[in-house]
Amino acid sequence: MGMTMTQKILAHAAGLKEVHAGDLIEANLDLVLGNDITSPVAIKEMDKFQSDEVFDKDKIALVMDHFIPNKDIKSAEHCKCVREYARRHDITNYFDVGQMGIEHALLPEKGLVVAGDVVIGADSHTCTYGALGAFSTGVGSTDMAAGCVTGKAWFKVPSAIRINLTGKLQEYVSGKDVILHIIGRIGVDGALYKSMEFTGEGVAELSMDDRFTIANMAIEAGGKNGIFPVDEKTTAYMKEHSTKTWTVFEADPDAEYEEELTVDLSALRPTVAFPHLPENARTIDEVGEIRIDQAVIGSCTNGRISDLRIAAKVLEGRKVAPDVRCIIIPATQKIYLQALEEGLLKTFIEAGAVVSTPTCGPCLGGYMGILAGGERCVSTTNRNFVGRMGAVDSEIYLASPAVAAASAVAGKIVSPEMI
Amino acid sequence: MKLEGTVFKYGDNVDTDVIIPARYLNSSDPRELAAHCMEDIDKEFTSKVKCGDIIVAEKNFGCGSSREHAPIAIKAAGVSIVIAETFARIFYRNSINIGLPIMECPDAVKEIRAGDRVEVDLDSGTVTDVTLGKSWKGQAFPPFMQNIITAGGLIPYINSKS
Numbered sequence: 030m031g032m033t034m035t036q037k038i039l040a041h042a043a044g045l046k047e048v049h050a051g052d053l054i055e056a057n058l059d060l061v062l063g064n065d066i067t068s069p070v071a072i073k074e075m076d077k078f079q080s081d082e083v084f085d086k087d088k089i090a091l092v093m094d095h096f097i098p099n100k101d102i103k104s105a106e107h108c109k110c111v112r113e114y115a116r117r118h119d120i121t122n123y124f125d126v127g128q129m130g131i132e133h134a135l136l137p138e139k140g141l142v143v144a145g146d147v148v149i150g151a152d153s154h155t156c157t158y159g160a161l162g163a164f165s166t167g168v169g170s171t172d173m174a175a176g177c178v179t180g181k182a183w184f185k186v187p188s189a190i191r192i193n194l195t196g197k198l199q200e201y202v203s204g205k206d207v208i209l210h211i212i213g214r215i216g217v218d219g220a221l222y223k224s225m226e227f228t229g230e231g232v233a234e235l236s237m238d239d240r241f242t243i244a245n246m247a248i249e250a251g252g253k254n255g256i257f258p259v260d261e262k263t264t265a266y267m268k269e270h271s272t273k274t275w276t277v278f279e280a281d282p283d284a285e286y287e288e289e290l291t292v293d294l295s296a297l298r299p300t301v302a303f304p305h306l307p308e309n310a311r312t313i314d315e316v317g318e319i320r321i322d323q324a325v326i327g328s329c330t331n332g333r334i335s336d337l338r339i340a341a342k343v344l345e346g347r348k349v350a351p352d353v354r355c356i357i358i359p360a361t362q363k364i365y366l367q368a369l370e371e372g373l374l375k376t377f378i379e380a381g382a383v384v385s386t387p388t389c390g391p392c393l394g395g396y397m398g399i400l401a402g403g404e405r406c407v408s409t410t411n412r413n414f415v416g417r418m419g420a421v422d423s424e425i426y427l428a429s430p431a432v433a434a435a436s437a438v439a440g441k442i443v444s445p446e447m448i
Numbered sequence: 449m450k451l452e453g454t455v456f457k458y459g460d461n462v463d464t465d466v467i468i469p470a471r472y473l474n475s476s477d478p479r480e481l482a483a484h485c486m487e488d489i490d491k492e493f494t495s496k497v498k499c500g501d502i503i504v505a506e507k508n509f510g511c512g513s514s515r516e517h518a519p520i521a522i523k524a525a526g527v528s529i530v531i532a533e534t535f536a537r538i539f540y541r542n543s544i545n546i547g548l549p550i551m552e553c554p555d556a557v558k559e560i561r562a563g564d565r566v567e568v569d570l571d572s573g574t575v576t577d578v579t580l581g582k583s584w585k586g587q588a589f590p591p592f593m594q595n596i597i598t599a600g601g602l603i604p605y606i607n608s609k610s
Contacts, residue, residue: 053592070476070516077603079610096474103474153514153538169516169542171602179606183592217461218508222537251508253537306461393470393513412512414465416488 031281033189034256035224038164038278042147050188050285058088059163060141061176062150064132064389065093065104068111070170071151075178083118084180090122090141091115092132095389097125100396130361130387133157133245133329138361140271144259145278149173149182154329154411156247159256160240162263162277166254187253189224190215191286194231196295201445203339204239205331205409205429208246209300211292213310220252223287226280227257231294237266238335245330246411249307299444301407302427305415313444319426323406324349324437325418326430327358327385328392331409334364336430341373343434343445344380350440355382356391356398382437394418400425407436449570451528451549452578453501456486456493457562462505463512464539468521476517478524485521499526502568504560506532510539516546523548529568531575531586533557544593545602551575553586 032040032047040048042056063071068091075081083089091111096104108125115123122141129135133154136142144162148155153167168182176182192211212219225247227240235243240257247255257263259277267275298312326332326340337359349355357377359365365387368374377384391398392410400406400419405426408418413425426442435445466488468481475481486493503522509532510518519542522530529549543550549570556575560566564579568586576583589597599605 053590066470066473067514067516070520073476074603077607079607101474107474107476151514151516153512155514167514167538169514169519169538169545171516171545172541175602175606217511218534218536221508221534248538251511251536393465393473395470395473412463412465414463414512416469417465421488 030285031283033224033284034226034258034278034280035164035189035254036186038145038147039184039186048186050186052186053183054186055181055183056147058149058176058180058182059146060088060090060148061173062090062092062132062136062148062152062155063173064095064152065097065108065111066095067151067170067173069107071174071177072110072114074171074174078178081178083177086119087121089120089177090136091120092124092135093126093129094131094387095393096395097129097388098386128362131329131332131389134333134360134364137161137241138270138363140273143267143271143273143275144263145276149176153248154245156252156254157241157245157329159244159247159254160237161267162257162259164254164256167248187222187224188287189226190220190288190290192225192227193229193289193291194227194294195229195291196231196293197234198294198297201431202297202299203429203431204235204242206297206300207292207294208243209302209307209310209427210297212246212250212307214290215250217249217306217308218251220247220250223252225250225252225255227255232257233260234294236335237262238333241333242330249411299429299432301432301442302413304413304424304426307413307427313432316442319405319442321353321407321436321441322404323398323400324353324355324433325391325398325406325408325410326433327360328389328410329360330411331430332358332360332364334367336409337364337368337373340430340434341376343431344382344438345376347380347438349381349437353437353440355437356385357382358385359387361387391418407433407442409433451500451568451570453528453566454498455502455504455560455562455564455566456497457560458489458503458505460507461511462489462509464510464515464518465512467510467518468515473515473517478520481517481521482524485525494525497525497527500528501526502566503527503530504557505530506557507534509535511536514538516542519543519546519548531556544596547597547601551586553584556584556586
């Protein structure tokens with residue numbers, strides 16, 4: 030019996046000829062990731078080892094991105110703890126204020142992940158790198174601690190859902206709409222413990238940024254990972270960003286899938302997930318009148334340059350509605366600079382939006398855009414759980430950058446074609 | 449090992465943001481985290497929970513963020529075990545790795561009510577609702593995971609092998 034793309038990568042990393050869904054394996058890791066919230070817990074755990082020497086100082090990435098620049102004294106202490114750890118172990122890929130970016134935008138941009146890699150990260154959206162044809166998955170701090178010291182992690186080999194993409198996206202429809210549509214169809218536990226393997230002729234029509242957004246939210250369907258085949262766009266991206274050698278794995282023709290799903294990209298409409306679950310997806314035509322108080326454009330899901338370009342295209346020559354706060358957060362320093370050079374920041378500021386240094390801040394209700402009771406936000410982030418962005422009775426509507434920007438102008442949830 | 453406590457019951461998709469909201473993640477101290485455990489879905493949880501009590505929930509418990517602070521907060525609040533229909537995968541992993549007992553037992557979840565007294569025999573995987581006078585058999589861990597739990601978590605397990 031054949032293997033899925035994920036199974037092939039895992040078999041290779043475990044030094045096995047073949048693996049089957051349900052097998053428990055130990056795989057060698059190409060990269061272990063942590064951030065300013067999860068790393069301090071991992072560092073504390075590492076004290077329990079007989080030696081806390083790291084397995085490879087070049088294969089650990091520590092990114093200060095959630096509550097930085099430090100939002101309060103406690104966050105500052107956390108960052109200090111990680112900074113000291115990074116210095117003590119001479120960690121090559123430590124990213125602090127000035128070099129940092131939101132981890133899942135930063136690592137591919139820095140060329141730290143390539144096709145065929147096995148990556149664990151103490152952050153649930155680590156699944157983003159599946160866009161590059163890598164196996165990557167979110168874990169907790171203890172797994173991170175074990176990974177940093179041993180260079181290995183245990184995995185239960187996942188079964189898979191094959192998602193066959195056909196057609197081509199229409200204007201103002203993006204990767205975000207694709208993944209919200211899919212989660213709407215299969216539910217927030219529709220891919221529980223499984224791989225989401227994207228395939229089909231529609232893949233070639235998706236930009237790398239679209240693929241990052243789609244793989245990023247595999248966890249929102251409960252998935253262990255989301256993964257794309259490697260094509261010309263992937264290799265072009267890796268050549269531009271990385272000096273690492275990559276390995277291309279392909280699913281066997283007779284690989285077994287637990288479920289198959291076809292998504293016609295041409296038929297998709299801008300999609301919005303209503304509170305309080307990402308599975309509450311509706312097309313823009315079914316939204317009705319939803320007034321908003323805030324619009325957030327950014328995060329590991331949608332803070333990349335193409336996201337900012339589309340937002341700028343919508344905001345150009347327009348004004349954010351007087352009763353709306355529009356917060357735009359480029360995901361990395363490089364994207365920030367690029368947005369500056371392309372004049373996007375000028376467009377945002379002239380429209381009445383604010384632009385922040387890279388941070389995860391508002392996405393998880395940390396800082397930089399917390400909601401008061403009863404307030405509503407349209408957001409390009411990834412979760413709309415109860416209280417995620419602030420007060421327990423605030424509401425988050427997940428959408429694409431195009432819809433968030435248009436909504437900021439209209440003061441209610443709309444698509445660009447409606448303003 | 450036998451566990452016994454009063455049940456706190458919740459529905460589907462209890463996410464880690466409500467188990468421990470991110471506004472408290474500037475701390476990693478278990479006691480501080482426990483003081484805010486479940487507060488966004490159950491304001492009375494922290495004042496009512498007693499050592500040994502049991503959380504029973506429906507599908508996909510612990511979905512969302514990978515924060516290990518979630519099982520840490522639950523464990524530090526005194527909860528002896530979480531029983532659910534299913535668990536989100538990162539929460540499942542984290543619980544095993546930090547030594548918080550969890551069990552998948554869909555049949556028990558259907559019938560157990562908030563406030564019931566429940567006993568769990570971890571060795572046999574038996575869940576008994578003393579109030580209702582009914583028992584069910586939960587899903588046993590594969591031996592590999594059982595070894596991690598027996599060792600007291602992932603790192604003691606790795607240490608014991610080397």
